[in-house]
Every structure is written in structure tokens, then in C-alpha cells.
Amino acid sequence: MERLSEHACFGGTQGFYRHDSEVIGLPMKFGVYLPPQAAKGPVPVLVYLAGLTCTEETFAIKAHAQEHAARHGLMLVTPDTSPRGTGVAGADAAWDFGDGAGFYLDATQAPWAQRWRMATYVTLELQSIVAREFPADTARTGLFGHSMGGHGALTLALRNPGLYRSVSAIAPIAAPSQCPWGHKAFSGYLGDDRAAWAAHDATELVKSGAKAPPLLVDQGLADKFLAEQLHPHLFEEACRAAGQPLTLRRHEGCDHGYYFIQTVVGDHMAHHAKQLSA
Ligand SMILES: N[C@@H](CCC(=O)N[C@@H](CSC=O)C(=O)NCC(=O)O)C(=O)O
Numbered sequence: 072m073e074r075l076s077e078h079a080c081f082g083g084t085q086g087f088y089r090h091d092s093e094v095i096g097l098p099m100k101f102g103v104y105l106p107p108q109a110a111k112g113p114v115p116v117l118v119y120l121a122g123l124t125c126t127e128e129t130f131a132i133k134a135h136a137q138e139h140a141a142r143h144g145l146m147l148v149t150p151d152t153s154p155r156g157t158g159v160a161g162a163d164a165a166w167d168f169g170d171g172a173g174f175y176l177d178a179t180q181a182p183w184a185q186r187w188r189m190a191t192y193v194t195l196e197l198q199s200i201v202a203r204e205f206p207a208d209t210a211r212t213g214l215f216g217h218s219m220g221g222h223g224a225l226t227l228a229l230r231n232p233g234l235y236r237s238v239s240a241i242a243p244i245a246a247p248s249q250c251p252w253g254h255k256a257f258s259g260y261l262g263d264d265r266a267a268w269a270a271h272d273a274t275e276l277v278k279s280g281a282k283a284p285p286l287l288v289d290q291g292l293a294d295k296f297l298a299e300q301l302h303p304h305l306f307e308e309a310c311r312a313a314g315q316p317l318t319l320r321r322h323e324g325c326d327h328g329y330y331f332i333q334t335v336v337g338d339h340m341a342h343h344a345k346q347l348s349a
Contacts, residue, residue, distance in 0.1 A: 072090040072204055074088055075087040080104065080137045081107075081137050081141035083105045088101055088102070090200060094191050096185065097155070097156060099151055099154070101127045101149060101197060102149040103148055108144035112206060113208040114144050114146050115213070115344075116146045117140070117212075117347075118215075119134075119148070119220065120150070120175055120214070121149065121217060121220045122216070122219045122221075123171060123218060124172075126151050130147075130149050133332070142340075144344075146201075146205065148197065148201055150197055153169070153171050154186040155170060159183070159186065167256070172256065174189070174223070174271075175193060175220070176226075178259075179261055179262060189223075190227060194234060211348075212234070212236065212347075215238065215239040217241045218243065218301075220243075222240075222243050224243070225240055226276060229276040230276065232281070237284055237343040238284050239287040239342055240288045242291060242294055242296070243301065245301055246273070246274040246306060247271070253272070275309075277310055277313050282315060283315065285316035286310070286315070287318050287320075287342045288317065288319045290319065291321075291326050292323050293324050294331075303319055307319050
């Protein structure tokens with residue numbers, strides 16, 4: 072693992088790192104915020120999955136989460152959103168598919184299947200690197216994310232029971248089988264089999280009986296993607312029918328961007344801190 076930069080921040084350290092990923096087969100970058108408590112011993116880990124077009128730096132720079140992480144003693148881990156520099160033709164042709172748009176799943180279709188393996192990367196490889204290289208109490212790991220990353224947080228938690236002790240999402244793509252972003256990603260990465268899509272769709276997973284820890288989801292009502300792409304009401308209905316605990320909060324005037332994330336990120340950090348210390 073190579074250290075790219077480190078910056079003192081709220082008594083801790085924000086760092087950015089690169090490593091040769093065996094799962095992806097290429098170098099991958101990620102960020103880690105170490106709170107001041109990490110100087111004394113292992114701390115709980117909170118992984119954040121970012122949205123379309125983002126990198127490992129976006130949340131670290133724009134969300135203003137480090138102050139909350141320092142207060143709660145949480146390590147923040149921010150992976151990139153896809154493989155980079157793959158040489159796959161067309162990977163950079165669109166902002167909602169390919170580069171910066173890994174959708175936190177393992178692709179099954181050529182030419183994506185070899186490199187686009189973000190589910191295994193996040194749940195196994197990154198987890199083990201964090202455990203090896205940082206003072207991490209990985210038995211206490213939480214997961215959250217925004218938009219495409221909110222979809223990733225919900226689906227990876229629902230597909231891997233017990234791996235994440237706390238889960239939340241901000242403006243997630245909550246029913247990707249029923250929106251244009253999801254249709255494009257799932258048909259490209261998974262093919263035309265709707266059963267394969269359902270296995271990566273938070274609403275369909277809850278309908279089929281998958282369970283997660285009690286969920287916090289925040290959604291802005293002035294979000295330009297809400298009506299066409301996000302569909303939190305479908306996820307809400309599925310959770311209610313299945314008995315999956317969910318707190319879904321709707322916020323007047325808030326859009327899809329990082330000003331909204333700044334507004335609610337403190338509540339998300341408190342949610343995770345409480346569940347990770349239970
Ligand atoms: N280029 C797009 C906008 C892309 C965008 O809004 N990305 C969101 C995530 S959307 C779902 O995953 C984001 O987090 N962007 C980073 C940021 O700094 O805001 C367009 O033209 O609409």
C-alpha cells in the first residue's frame with residue numbers, strides 16, 4: 072500500500088492511499104480518516120460509498136464528516152466508485168455507466184466482468200486491507216452511502232447479513248430495477264435476466280426476505296433525481312410489508328448534492344456510532 076497524502080484534521084488524520092487490488096486486477100485508491108482515538112487503539116470503522124462520478128476524495132472533501140467522526144471515534148473509509156484505467160472501450164463514454172459508476176456489484180457480462188467487481192472489492196479486499204494497515208476494529212463495521220452509493224450500502228448490507236452492524240443511506244437509488252440509471256447499469260453489467268437484477272435491488276431484496284440492521288434513510292424533496300431515479304417510497308413500502316425497521320426522513324427544499332449531505336451527515340454518524348457501540 073502506498074501513501075499518497077496525509078493531512079491533520081480535527082485531531083486525527085485524513086489520508087489517501089493506493090494499492091494493487093487483486094480483486095480488480097489494477098491499482099485502486101481509497102481514503103481513510105483516522106480519528107484521534109485511533110492513536111490509543113482500534114476504533115470502529117464506517118465505510119462510505121459515493122455516487123456516480125465521484126472518487127475516493129469526494130466525500131472526504133465535501134461532506135464535512137471528519138468533525139463528527141472525531142467526536143464519535145469512528146474511522147471513515149472511502150473507496151473509489153469503480154476501477155480506473157481499464158482500457159475497456161467505452162468505459163469513459165458516459166457519466167452513469169463504466170468509469171465512476173461501478174454500482175457496487177460484481178459484473179457478469181463482457182467486457183465488464185473482469186474488472187468491475189466492486190462488491191467483492193468493498194466487502195472483502197478493502198475490509199482486509201483496512202484491518203491489516205490501520206487500527207481498525209472491523210468486527211464493528213458500518214456502511215452508508217449516497218445515491219448510487221446508497222444503493223450500494225443497502226444492497227451490500229442486505230446481501231451480506233452480519234457483515235455490517237449499522238447501515239444508512241442518503242438519497243439512495245432505492246429500486247434500481249425500476250429506474251433508468253438501474254436499467255442501464257444492470258443490463259450492461261448483469262445482462263437481461265431480471266432475477267439477477269432483483270438480487271442487486273434493495274426493494275426486491277427486502278421483498279424476498281433479506282434483512283438489515285435498523286435503517287436510516289434521508290431524502291431531499293427538491294432532489295432533481297427523486298421522481299425518475301430514486302423511488303424511496305417503493306423501498307418504504309417493501310420495508311413496511313416485510314417488517315424491516317426503517318426511518319425514512321423527507322427534507323423540504325433539499326437537493327441531491329453535498330450541501331444536503333452536509334446537513335444530514337451528523338445524524339448519520341450518530342446513528343452509526345450508537346449501533347456500533349451497542
Ligand atoms: N453529471 C451529472 C450529475 C452527477 C451527480 O449528480 N452525481 C452525484 C451522484 S448521482 C448518483 O449516484 C454526486 O454525488 N456528484 C458529486 C458531487 O460533487 O456533487 C449531471 O450532469 O446531472
